[in-house]
Amino acid sequence: MSNTNTLKNISGSIVLAGAGKMGGAMLSGWLAQGIEPKRVAVIEPRPSEEIRAHIAKGVRLNPSPQDTGPAAAFLVALKPQAFREAGPKLKPYVDATTLLVSIMAGMTIASLHEVLGGRIVRAMPNTPAAIGRGITVAVAAKDVSAAQREVADGLLRATGSVEWVTDEGLMDAVTAVSGSGPAYVFLLAEELARAGVAAGLPEQLAIKLARETVAGSGELLHRSDLEAATLRQNVTSPGGTTAAALEVLMGQDGLQSLMTDAVAAATRRSKELAK
Template structure:
């Protein structure tokens, strides 16, 4: 993370953030927290929240006031994909052929981005734990992106958590299905674990607390441990014990593996459909 912090502090020119909703706001918070000068940030959003407006007092420019294409070091696209058809052309005046453009819009391909606004494009897919700095983002760069621009993009994306780079844009549909949509699968696990606890006789509020803290704590253990996930699972499982009885259901041929494979396949296919 130290390299990313240094890169943010040393960015010359303005970073323009188009779209300051939950994900855009998480990025902005991360940038400022990691040393990016507020005076080097401009936010473009027709519906600015009070929290974003308050940053103007720290020097953040709102709606690209006094910002020109010659001043832009990077443009980060965090608008909703369905509004990009209108927003993309409106942002063109801030983009030169050599401008770094980083998109976190789901389902929007490099080709679509190039047609709408141009620039040297990095397409990225973050996920919602970015809001607490624990996200995972996967990024792919277009051919015109140089090493310095890739380093800048990596620093900007690292502000909300880990970053993985891939070379094949076609993998982004599966990335979306696994990590982009993945938090919802984990939250569903907590929901259903609580419901199962109630069905087993627990009071609803206790079952909800037990499920929530079990999922959260297990995730933190997974984050901190050097052990692979199978070993962590096995460490909880005594032969012939209660965990083994439960896993016998979850791991049968119609269990979690089959369901998760179908779920990720469905999300992958939907991501492909949205990109068409």
């Protein structure tokens, strides 16, 4: 069954709690896949103009639990720090058999069950979901049925690809690699531009070169069947300019050690958010 058919065949309402950047991307993806706007309800005290545009087309804003009717799924896209405070207000939308999908960093299945209950899928998307190029990793609680997992997969796949794991303990590292990962790539573009200026390039030219190089290289990586290491080697001529730069980046205190430390720090913080 295609993802479009999966979403169109979902029976009942879909409730989205939190319509910020990630929640809004999810909503846009669902509507683009053919879900009727009137079947979606959004709980959001400060809806953006983009969300208001969806509301104008039929998406319901801040309905009561009685108004939403039987929910096929309840997706939580709040900031983790705000979740426990919002929990009592969200609880009436969820019963023991509701599919609850969380995309909050660090929030464990046990914590979600304590606050809201339901049958829980914990997921971690990333910001390229906004253009349909996200990657989401998901793990399901043991009481999630095969049909509910298919619904969750359809909802998450509306913004990109989805990978499923069975060990929830992997989710903190997932958050550190792919959830936070886009920021690392954007930082690379920032610093490459700064280095270009330091080497004598006009600022706007350096920014343009860095931005297009990172974006184009990412697209090449996306389209190629080759490993990243092979693509890197293909650019690197022995004794050439790239090799000289890579001697620095791949040195003892270079990118490998920095990235290992960065991912470890993000993993620790993800675990702290669950406490």
